[in-house]
Each structure stands twice: as C-alpha cells, then as structure tokens.
C-alpha cells in the first residue's frame with residue numbers, strides 16, 4: 001500500500017539501484033525534461049579516490065562499505081566451500097568495483113537470446129546500443145561508436161609481461177586479436193578497458209555525474225529498497241530504508257529494478273513476487289506467483305594458474321615496487337599513467353577448447369601479478385609472478401537465489417551449483433591445460449620461474465579436476481535470475497516488463513536468458529540503453 005505521499009515524493013520513474021544499468025537509465029530517462037526520475041542507491045556516493053584509481057580494485061575487494069560481500073551457500077561440487085561473491089555497493093554499482101575489461105561476448109550469444117523467443121535482441125538489434133553507449137578512443141567503425149558516455153580505451157601503461165603473454169598465445173596457435181569487439185571475438189590480445197585518462201569510467205562517472213544537476217533527476221544514496229509497493233497488479237512505488245527510517249516514493253509511470261542479478265530477484269521476492277509456496281515458507285505474503293524469480297542463475301567459474309617470474313617486471317609486492325610506488329603515484333596523479341592505472345587483468349584470450357566447439361568456450365584473463373582469493377591474500381601478492389585465469393564461457397550448471405528470511409536486510413541465499421553439470425569441469429580441464437601450454441611457450445623463457453599454483457605435482461586429469469574443485473572461484477558474472485522470455489520460468493518479457501504485473505520492469509544483468517561468452521558490464525549497459533528507448537516509447541500521458 002502506498003501511503004499518501006507529498007508531491008515531492010512522487011516521480012514518473014523510480015529506479016532501484018544506481019549500478020551499471022541504473023545510472024544509464026537515470027541519464028537517458030531524465031534527458032526528457034518533462035519527466036521526473038528518482039534513483040535509489042543502497043550504497044554511499046562514489047567519492048572515495050580508490051574507486052577511481054584502477055588499481056584500487058584491490059581495496060574494493062576488501063571494503064566493508066562499498067561491497068555487498070556476498071557468499072554462496074556450501075557448494076557441493078566445490079569441496080563444500082562457501083564462495084565469495086563481491087558486488088559493488090555505491091553509485092556505479094559493480095562498474096565502480098569491476099576490473100574494467102571491455103568485452104561484449106559473441107554475436108551468436110545475442111542471436112540465441114532472440115531465438116529463445118525474445119524479438120529485438122539479436123546481435124544486429126543490440127549493436128546500435130553498444131555503439132550508442134560508447135566512446136571508443138580508437139575512433140568509430142562498423143562495430144564501435146564515438147561520443148557516448150562510456151569511455152573505452154587502450155591501457156595507458158600495460159605491463160611488459162602482457163606483451164609476452166600475447167606473444168605466447170600466438171606461439172601456441174591463437175590468432176592475434178587487437179579488437180575483441182570487432183569482427184571476431186576470438187584470439188589473444190590486450191584488453192580494452194572502461195577508463196578515461198587512466199581513471200575508471202564507471203557508469204556513475206560516464207552517465208550520472210554529467211547530468212546530476214538536472215532539476216528533474218533526484219538521486220538518493222544510502223537508500224536500501226525493501227520492497228516494491230503494489231496496488232492490485234500494478235507497481236506504484238518503492239519502500240526504502242534510509243538512516244534507520246522507512247520511507248516511500250511513488251511512481252506515476254513505472255518502477256524499474258536495476259539492483260543486479262542477486263538483489264533484483266531478492267527484492268521481487270521480498271515484495272511477494274515469486275514462487276508462492278517458497279515465499280510463504282519464508283514468511284512473505286505472496287502477491288504474484290512467478291516461479292522463475294531467482295532461478296536460472298548462471299556464472300563464470302574461473303581457475304587460476306600462477307607462475308613465479310624471474311625478472312623484476314611484475315606487479316607483485318616487492319621492495320622495488322614499494323620504492324617505485326611513490327614515483328608511480330605521482331605519475332598517476334599528474335598524468336594518469338603508470339602502475340596504478342592497471343586493471344589487474346591486462347591480457348585476454350578467447351578460444352575453443354576443441355575444434356568441435358561451435359563457439360569459443362574459454363576465456364583467459366592474464367594478470368601480471370600473483371593472484372589468489374580475489375587478491376585478498378596480501379601475502380600471496382608478495383614477490384614477482386604472473387597469473388592466468390581460465391573460465392568456461394558457457395556453463396550448463398544452473399543455480400538459484402532464494403529468500404533466507406523476510407528481513408530485507410538479510411542477504412539472500414545464493415546457490416551457484418557450480419559444476420553440477422558434468423560437462424562444465426571438462427571445459428575447465430581443457431582450458432587449464434591450454435593455460436599451461438601458453439605459460440610454457442618460448443616467449444616466457446626469459447621470465448618463467450617455478451609453477452606456484454597448483455604446482456607441477458598436479459599432473460593427471462584427475463589431479464587437475466581436484467584442483468579446480470578446491471580452488472576455482474567466481475569471475476563475477478552472475479546473470480539470468482529474472483530471465484527474459486515467455487516460458488514457464490521467464491520473469492520478464494522481451495520489453496523487460498514483469499510478467500503479469502504492470503508498471504514494473506527489471507533492467508540489469510539478471511534479465512539475460514543465457515550468459516554471454518564474455519564479460520558482463522558492457523552487456524548490462526547495452527540492456528539499459530535499449531530499455532530506456534522501450535520505456536520512453538511506452539510512456540502514458
């Protein structure tokens with residue numbers, strides 16, 4: 001029930017979540033001065049300087065305030081581990097805490113979305129939105145746009161080891177690829193990144209900051225949405241908790257959930273929208289039976305090969321890097337260059353683990369430093385080394401997000417169900433072997449120390465499978481929990497409207513019916529760009 005609201009608490013559109021997608025919507029919808037827009041973000045403003053310094057990602061992983069710090073439930077196929085799932089909790093959302101790698105996935109990914117019964121989502125349909133979002137520093141082309149809010153750049157000061165990695169990849173037979181978002185996403189090359197002048201270009205910086213002074217846009221931070229307010233089958237507002245006080249805002253046109261793949265389904269369930277029996281069991285009064293909410297969870301599972309480096313050229317913590325750090329900090333502050341502009345994952349390879357794969361099934365992220373436990377293990381970062389992440393791009397395992405309780409401040413239950421489909425581990429096994437071949441290539445001869453993790457004693461396929469189960473982690477791409485479609489588990493239609501309700505859409509990474517074969521920030525931004533056109537076209541006078 002919507003309480004009687006003052007006119008200043010009524011808006012045309014209320015957006016929940018100021019992340020990758022939410023900031024795009026706030027910008028595009030408020031571009032029409034006739035409409036009023038309210039953006040609610042649970043986290044604080046993005047003022048901390050380490051958000052904007054690319055290497056600050058190391059600190060973002062540990063922040064208690066700017067990170068939701070989720071954990072999965074015990075993962076049965078992963079040695080019973082509870083696995084860390086960081087998500088950004090500030091303006092910009094996960095685009096304020098991610099590794100800035102700019103990759104859209106394979107064109108066939110979007111064609112599959114369309115083939116699943118989602119008209120308007122083929123690659124040809126969505127390419128204009130990728131381009132509209134973008135300012136490609138290399139210039140416009142058939143695949144790239146210029147003049148958009150999201151700055152896409154080459155790394156300004158890549159490590160010399162990244163060049164070695166690319167040479168090594170070519171040596172083992174991968175085609176050199178200078179543009180993973182061009183004609184083909186396959187091959188090996190340096191990542192392009194969402195940075196501008198050596199600083200992170202989150203959606204808060206690219207989309208929101210330039211329009212914050214619009215009179216028709218209200219941004220409320222530290223506003224934790226607790227439920228969507230429904231009148232019969234229509235969403236009419238949002239309740240949120242701010243500084244200990246429950247408040248409400250009303251939506252004349254629409255409520256739009258952009259709280260991400262974990263929190264958007266969580267918020268729907270807290271509002272009584274989901275599987276009626278499960279909601280009832282968790283103590284929430286069911287308002288609208290929609291069994292797919294929280295289902296269809298997909299994520300990229302990632303295993304890391306770590307090698308010692310015999311030359312003092314990596315980003316490991318050493319006396320040399322500490323001494324050099326002062327100089328590099330000055331370079332960063334004065335010119336946006338140097339070690340602090342690294343995104344941590346500088347090199348990329350996209351490949352097929354066997355020639356029979358229809359689409360590339362593997363992605364590699366190369367880091368010119370030693371990584372373990374999401375870079376939270378600072379001791380492990382000490383010393384020179386380099387790492388290669390391997391992930392299976394098209395996992396068949398499916399997980400779910402469920403209510404742990406009716407308390408909106410309690411985290412939801414996350415069951416990733418990694419490796420529950422038997423094929424998934426086989427892709428990782430083949431990928432891991434390819435990673436070893438890349439590190440064994442001649443290009444690395446002058447740098448190669450001992451293999452630190454897993455170590456040469458891990459030899460047989462069974463050894464490697466065991467290592468994957470013990471050590472693999474998320475590479476931060478959960479999607480699919482409010483999937484778009486028209487089947488029994490679909491949550492939104494092809495216009496991203498929640499099935500069976502009016503005035504309510506979901507616009508974020510959760511709507512992807514299938515995980516794309518690449519990173520997920522650019523796709524989340526594209527989704528919001530496209531949604532903004534659909535929302536404006538549906539505006540009621």
Ligand SMILES: Cc1cc2nc3c(=O)[nH]c(=O)nc-3n(C[C@H](O)[C@H](O)[C@H](O)COP(=O)(O)OP(=O)(O)OC[C@H]3O[C@@H](n4cnc5c(N)ncnc54)[C@H](O)[C@@H]3O)c2cc1C
Pocket residue numbers: 016017018019020021022040041042043086087088089090091092093094095097098099100101102103223224225226258259260261263264267475476477478508509510519520521522524
């Ligand atoms: C550590 C990390 C590294 C990554 N690296 C990359 C990369 O290099 N390249 C890439 O392409 N992708 C990367 N990703 C993934 C990518 O950033 C995400 O897929 C993308 O940001 C998702 O966008 P979204 O809009 O769906 O959600 P988010 O950007 O997470 O936004 C959700 C927003 O909603 C807010 N929110 C949540 N619940 C509530 C509530 N109840 N009330 C109010 N506000 C709420 C959150 O605080 C957040 O600001 C990474 C992600 C992480 C976490």
